[in-house]
Amino acid sequence: MASSMSAALWMEMIFGGLNSCTNWSTSTCCSLGHLSLYAFILASYVVLDVDGNGTPLVTDEGCGIWVTPESDDYVVIYAKYDGCYVQMMEDNYTMTIFLEVNTTGEWEVYQKEDLMCPISELPGSRVRDAPSLSECSAVPRGNRLACVSPPVSQDVCLQNGCCYDQANPRTPCYFGNRVTAQCTTDGMFSIAVSRGVTLPSLILSSVKFPRASGAGCRPIAQNDFFLLFSFPLSACGTTQTVNGPNVVYENDLVADKDVINWGGSSITRDSTFRLHIRCSFIGSEYVPLNVEVYTLLPPPPASSMGPLTLEMRIALDGQYRQYYADEDYPIVKVLRDSVFVEVRILNRRDPGVVLMLDQCWATASSNPQQLPQWPILVNGCPFDGDNYMTQLVPVQDPSLQYPLYYKRFIVKTFTFVDSAGQTSLAGLVYFHCSASACVPSAQVQCVTRCFIRRRRALNLLEPATVVSADGPVEFYMAGSKERYE
Template sequence: MQGPDNMSISPTLMWTLLAAVILVCQARLNTQLDSKTGKRCMGNLMRLSLDKALAVGNQLEVEAINGSQRVLLTPALAAQCGYSMESDPWGNTRIYTSLLGCYVHNTDTMFHVGLKLDMFNLTSPEIVSHNVQKTCSYSRWAQREVLCDRNYMEVSQLLSEPDSPTDPKAPKDSSVKDDPQMNALPGVTDILHPEPITMVQREAEQAGYGAQTTAQRLVIRSPYHRPETYSEEVAGIPMEVLRVSVYYSAPAGLSVIDLSAACPIGYLVAHAPLTHPLVDNSARLTELYLGMNGQRLDQSLLSVRGYSLTTRDFNIVVDIPLGAPDGYYKSHAPEQQYHVTFSVEPMLEVLWKASNGQETRYKVLFPITTPLMARPPQAYDQTVAESRVFSLLAGTFLQDVELKNITFLSGTFSVEECVKRGFKVLHQDHPNGTRSFSVQLGFDEDVVRRRNPERLVTLYSLPLTLGFMILPELSPFSLSVELVASLYDVVHPSLSGDCDQEMFDITVAYGNQGSNFETFETRVGSVTLTAENAGQYYFRENATHFAISVPYSALNTAFEMLTSDSVRARLDVLLWDPTNKWPVGDLSLICYFPLITIQCFPNGSVSAVALKLESVPKLQLDRLRLRDRSCRPLLTSERSVLFSFTVDSCGTSRKFVDNYVVYENEISLDHRGWGNPTTDPEYRQHVSCYYKVDRSVVVGFGLGPSSTPVAEVGNGQMAVHMTILVLWPEDFPLPKFLQEPVFVDVSLLSSDPRLELILQDCWATNSPDRSSVPRWDLIVDTCANPEDLYLTELLPVLSDVRGRLPAHIKRFVIKMFTFTQESIPSDQIHIHCDTVICNTNDRTDGACKGQCQTFPVVFHQVCTHCRRDFGPLLHTDLL
C-alpha cells in the first residue's frame, strides 16, 4: 500500500480536534481509552467513536498506521486519503475511514485499519497514545461505488479479468492484466472541467487528488471545491461533480477507464436526485436505505424515530423531525442575540442497476444544519413580594450555555462573587437537554433600588443583566430585565416628647426607613438638625432612637403666652423626606416653664421682663417703653427685654385695694417716629406690684440745722457680694458658649453712703481654689488686664433697680473662655476678686483713687441657653 508522494506535510497543518471546553474533570486517558472508544464496520466504511469524556479539555492528533510507519493525518491528507472526522460541541467524536483509503491494508474482501490516537492537554506535557486496530470484511462491492463524505468524494471501479472480455460488468475499452505494478498506476489522468486537463499521477496527487488501485479496483478521490471539479444542478439539487478518464498501459495496449462522482453540496434539506448524472436514464433503483452517522437504520427504527424516506417525482426525500435523537442542537449568538441550530448527519445509500446489468452503489454522508433559529431568552419574574426576596427564572437555553456574570447598577459581579455576597444563583438541567438559571436575592440588598410612590408603600426594583457564554466558542450574549415589587411596609419614625423645668426633651424612634438621624431632615423649629449643630441640642443616639434636648429659651422655640410666673412655649419638630417632598413625622410640644417676669422689691424698685410672643412676630423689642416713653429697657436681646424702675418713676400709678397698695405700669410699643404701624396685634403687658398695708403710722417732722456726724474709729466686718447678671434667675453652673458675654456684678452689702467699693484684682481659675493654677488675670490694679486679647470691660453704674448705692456696685463683662491642659479644654471657670472699701472723704490710699475706667459697651444679648445648677460657669461647645 502506498499513499500520495506528498504525505510529508508541515506540522503546522496537523489534523487536530480541539474538543469542547466543558466544565468536567479531565479524564485519565491512559486508563479509559479502551472503554471510551467504539469501532464499527459499516459497509465500505469503518467508524471509530470517541466518548466526550476523552476529549474534554484535550487535543487529539490522529495518525494512520502504514505498516511500520506513522503518518500524521492533516486535513488535506485526510481528504486525499479517505479519512474524515466529525465532533459535536460536547466532544463526542467520530472518525470515518474509507476501506479503500490510502493506508488501509486491502485484500478486496478483508480490510485492516490501523490508527494511532495521541491525546494531550495544553497545560500538561504528558501525551497519551493509543493504537486502534480494526479488521472489516466487505464483499458486496458494486461494479462502481461512489462515496460522498463530508470532506471528499470517492469513486471506485471494478477491474475485469483479462480472460473475460465479454464480462458484462467490465468497463468499456478496458483490458487489465493481473500485474502487481497496477497498484502504482503509472498512467495518465484526464480530469474534465469541462475541458480535459491532463495530469500524470504525481501531478494529480500534488494537486490534492487521490489515485490508487487495489487487486480488483481502481480508486479516485477528490476533496471538494477543487479547481478541476464543477457544480451542476440535478433535479433542483446542487451537486459537485468530478469526471476523470484514467489512461494506463496494459498488455493489450493503452486502456482507459471513465470515472465520475457527484455529491450534493450546500443544501439544507435532505433531498437527493432520483435520477443521477452517474447513471443513464435506463437505470433503475433497486435498493434504498437511510441511516444516521454512517449506520443503516431498519424500518422499525425509522418509524420509532419519526424518519421517512420517500421518492417524489425526480427526488429522493428524507424527512427528519427537528430534535431527532440522532442530531443535536447548538447555541449561537450572532450580534449577541441568542439563536439555535439543529444538526444531523443522515446517510443515504442507493443502488442503481443499469440495463446492461452494471450496478452503481451510491452512499452519501451528508451533514445537515438548519439556518439560525432565533430563541430570544425569556425571563420569568417569580417574586412573591411578601417573602421580600426577588426571584428570577431565565431560560430555557441549551446546555452549552453558562451564566458567567450579573451586572447590577453598582457593578458587574461574577457568579462566584454573587454567591459570596449571599445571592442564590443556580442552574437546572432538564431531561429534554435544556437548561434554566435562577437568581434570588433579598429586598434589603444594596443592589436593590427603593422608592416610595406613596407614604406607606415601598417600591423595590432590581435592574440586572445576566451575562451568558456559549461553549466552547466563548460567544457572549446577555439578557436584561428589571424586577419590580411593592409592599405596604413603611414604618415611619415616631416622635414623643416631655419637658422639665428648662428643656424640651424629644425622642425619635427611627422606624424601618433608616437608622440614622440624617435619613430624613429633622427640622427643630426653623433650624435643620445637622451633625455640626447637633451638640447644641445635647444630641444622643443609638441603633433605634435619637434624642435631643432643647432649652425653652432657644431661638427655635415659640413663646405663646406670658404670665407673671411662667411662659408657655412650644417646640415644633418636623421629619421631612427631601426625596419625596413629604413629611414623615411631626410633633408640637407645648409646655409651661417657670419664669418670674415681674419682681417687686421692698425698697420700691421693680424689674419686668417682656418677651417676643409668636402672636406678634414683627415686634421690635427695642421700641418697647413704659408709660413714660423716656423709660427704655435696661437690657435687650433678640427675644426679650428687661425693664428696671422704681414705683415712683416712669409713669407708675398707685391705688389702694383693700389692705394693699398697688403700683401699676404698662409695657407697650412706642409708635412715635417709626412710620406706619404694623398689622401685628397691639402689644401690651401689664406690670403690677402689690404691697401689703398692715398699719398706719403718723409721723411728725420739723426743719432745723443738723450737726456733722463724727465717725468713730473701730474694727468690724463688711460683706461683699459677687453675682453673674442674667436676664432671669439662674442657678450655677451657667452654661456659656465661647466668647459669649458674661456680666459680673460685685456689690458692697452696706448702706453707708460714705463708702465706695473698688475692685483691686480679679482673676479666673478652673477650680474653686482661688490660689490654684492655671490662672488668668481679668482686672489688675483696678484696671482691665491689658494682655487679654478680649479686654475685660468695666461698666459704669449710674443707678440700681434694687435701690443700692452706685458707689457700692462695680460691674464688668468678660468674654467666655476656657483653660486648655494638654490640649484638653477644661469645661469650667471660677471668678475671684480682691476688693478695697474706701472712704469717699479720704483718698490718701493709692487704691482709693478710683476704679480704672474703660469705654462703655452696649449690651446686646443675654444667655439664652442656661441651666440652673449650683456651681461655677460651665463652658459649652458649639459643636
C-alpha cells in the first residue's frame, strides 16, 4: 500500500508540474513541432520507438528527443513529432513511455503512459495546413522550390504546410502556389512567396522589406515562380513587443508598383501586395506565426444624357452580344482585365450620321469633371502615354441596322494611386466620353485617323455631348479567391 501511494504521488508531481504552455492535452504540453512534459528526476523512463522497441529515455538529438534538467526535482522532456519516438495514431501525435520506480530497492514498471497531442488542436495548425491539390499542381515541376530537403516523409512535409510528390526524388517536398511562412525553432523567419498569390501575378523583383535593404534581407533562393526569404527574428526591420512572459516579433513584406503619371494623375495596373508576419513566443514555448496577405480593394462605371442621346455600356466579352444590366453594377474586374466599352447613338434613324468619339477618360467619381482623371482616348485615338494602350474595335456587325452609330474600345483595368505615396485610392473608377454626331461631306469623311496629329474640322449636327457608363467598375487584386484590405 505504501509503495502504491508513493508512486501515485510521484505521478501527480510528474504530470502536474507548472508550465507556461497553455495548450495541454491531459498531462502533455502540445506545441507546433514537438510535445513536452515535466518529469520527476528520481524516476526512470523507457520510451517506445515506432517499431515498438523500448529504449531508455535520454537525450538523442538525432532522434529528436531532449531531456533537460529544470530543477533539482524535475526534468523537461521534449520530443519532436517527426522524431524516432512519436507516431501519428488516429489524428494524434502519440509517444508511449513507461515509468519505472524504485520503492523496494529494485526498478519496476509502474505505469504505461500514452502522451497524445491532437493534430487539429495544435496552435497555428490552420496556418500550417497542407496546400490544396490545385495549389500544388499549379507549380511547374521545373520551378519547384524545396520546402524540406530530402530525405523527408510525406507527414513531415505536410506538417510544414508544403506539397509532396513521391515521384520527384530531387524535390519531393516543395512550396505550394501561395505564401508559406514559418517561425523556426532556431529563431528564424522563413517566408516563401509565390507569384500566383495575387492577380495579376506578383512581380517578384518588386518584393522587399520596407524597413530594411541589406544583403541579409534579400531572397536566399528564387526562380521564375518563387522567392524564399530566411532571416533572424531580430533582422530586416522586425519589431519586437514584450508583454510579460510573451514576446511577439512582427515584420512586413511589400511589393512596389509601376505607377504611370499624367497631368497630376497617377494610375497602376500592378497588384498591391503586403504580407504581415507575426511570430509569438509564450514563455519558453514556441507558438507559430500568423500570416495575413493584404491586397487591393476593387474599383468602377456611370451614365448621363445630353442634347444628343447617347449611351455608354459595357459588354460581357469581346463579342459585344451581351451587356451588363443596371443591377450588375459595380462590375468587379481584376487589374489588367479587359473592359469592353461601347458608345452608341439612341433614338435616331438617319443613316447618314456617324458617331465620333472625341475624348474618353476615367475618374474616381461619377462627376466627369472631378480630379484625378486619366485619359483613355484623346481626339478619338488611344492615349499614347499609357503602357497598356486602349484598343479600338472596328464595328462590323451585320445585325446592327446603323453600325455607324456605334464605337467600341477595350480598356485594360487599372486603379488610381496617390502620386506621392503610391498607395491605391479607395473607391470606384468611372468611364466618360465626349462624343459628337458627324455628317460626311465632300470635305469631311467623319473618320478618325490616329496617325494624324490633327483632325480636320467636322460638320457636327450638335456640340459634343458627355456620356458615362451605366455604373462603376470595381478593379481589384485578388489571391486565393479572397479579398483583403
